[in-house]
Amino acid sequence: QSVLTQPPSVSGAPGQRVTISCTGSSSNIGAGYDVHWYQQLPGTAPKLLIYGNSNRPSGVPDRFSGSKSGTSASLAITGLQAEDEADYYCQSYDSSLSGSGLYVFGTGTKVTVL
Amino acid sequence: QVQLQESGPGLVKPSQTLSLTCTVSGGSISSGSYYWSWIRQPAGKGLEWIGRIYTSGSTNYNPSLKSRVTISVDTSKNQFSLKLSSVTAADTAVYYCARDLSGSYYHDDYYYYYYMDVWGKGTTVTVSS
Numbered sequence: 529q530s531v532l533t534q535p536p537s538v539s540g541a542p543g544q545r546v547t548i549s550c551t552g553s554s555s556n557i558g559a560g561y562d563v564h565w566y567q568q569l570p571g572t573a574p575k576l577l578i579y580g581n582s583n584r585p586s587g588v589p590d591r592f593s594g595s596k597s598g599t600s601a602s603l604a605i606t607g608l609q610a611e612d613e614a615d616y617y618c619q620s621y622d623s624s625l626s627g628s629g630l631y632v633f634g635t636g637t638k639v640t641v642l
Numbered sequence: 643q644v645q646l647q648e649s650g651p652g653l654v655k656p657s658q659t660l661s662l663t664c665t666v667s668g669g670s671i672s673s674g675s676y677y678w679s680w681i682r683q684p685a686g687k688g689l690e691w692i693g694r695i696y697t698s699g700s701t702n703y704n705p706s707l708k709s710r711v712t713i714s715v716d717t718s719k720n721q722f723s724l725k726l727s728s729v730t731a732a733d734t735a736v737y738y739c740a741r742d743l744s745g746s747y748y749h750d751d752y753y754y755y756y757y758m759d760v761w762g763k764g765t766t767v768t769v770s771s
Contacts, residue, residue, distance in 0.1 A: 530688055564757040566689075573738055573761040574689065580755055617689055621756040628705050631679070631691035631756055 531556060532618050532634035539640040540608045548637045550601040550618030556632055558599035561621040565594055565603045568615040577616070578603060605639070613641045644669040646739050646762035654733075654769050660726040664739030664762060671720045672697045677742035678722045679758055680713060682735040690735075694742050695722055729769045736764040 533551040540546040550563060557563055562581050566574035576585050578594035581601065591612075593604045601620075605612055618634035650662035664678070671678065679694040693703035695713045703711050707726070715722040726733060740758035747753055 560751065560753045562753060562755040573764050576759050579757050585759065619757060621754065630704050633689040636688045
């Protein structure tokens with residue numbers, strides 16, 4: 529039921545910069561709903577990584593940054609580290625169903641550190 | 643620091659009702675303007691939001707599950723619960739509970755946010771006879 533599209537995988541060598549795109553539509557990201565990002569390490573629960581398009585919760589390294597433009601958003605990881613190998617999900621809200629909105633997640637992107 | 647812990651049966655028979663409880667510790671479930679959500683994740687797949695509840699009892703559900711879902715809250719026990727009826731194998735998943743923030747702000751235009759900032763560790767539920 530994912531209405532936000534992400535690339536299935538991205539990879540990079542340690543120290544490199546990688547970006548993950550999150551493409552939505554006029555009923556979610558383009559409708560003024562903020563985008564948030566979660567990191568899910570293998571076998572663990574998702575963890576909030578970025579909220580409100582570009583804000584980092586306390587304790588999240590500044591290597592992680594987010595942005596939003598139009599109907600899309602992106603997550604950038606600079607100075608890639610081995611511990612960043614995980615699945616990443618974007619999330620927003622969708623109001624396409626009249627009178628009934630719902631939280632929507634991206635399809636997920638696996639980041640591999642080469 | 644608020645922590646959430648899911649609990650409930652790990653095995654449910656087809657057509658029966660899945661029941662899970664999320665216990666909130668480290669803070670009152672009634673403090674602050676938080677909603678409380680349930681999310682699930684089938685093995686090897688993505689995340690699906692199930693629904694949320696406010697401590698007043700107000701609920702919102704995923705339209706695709708609405709006919710089968712009930713979320714309730716017990717503020718005296720600092721818990722909220724999920725019931726999913728008429729389950730099938732497709733409901734087999736890891737179920738997470740989470741604290742949920744939502745609201746709006748103005749910055750040249752109105753914007754809205756809905757996200758989960760604290761998650762439980764998750765509990766695996768298998769639907770099988």
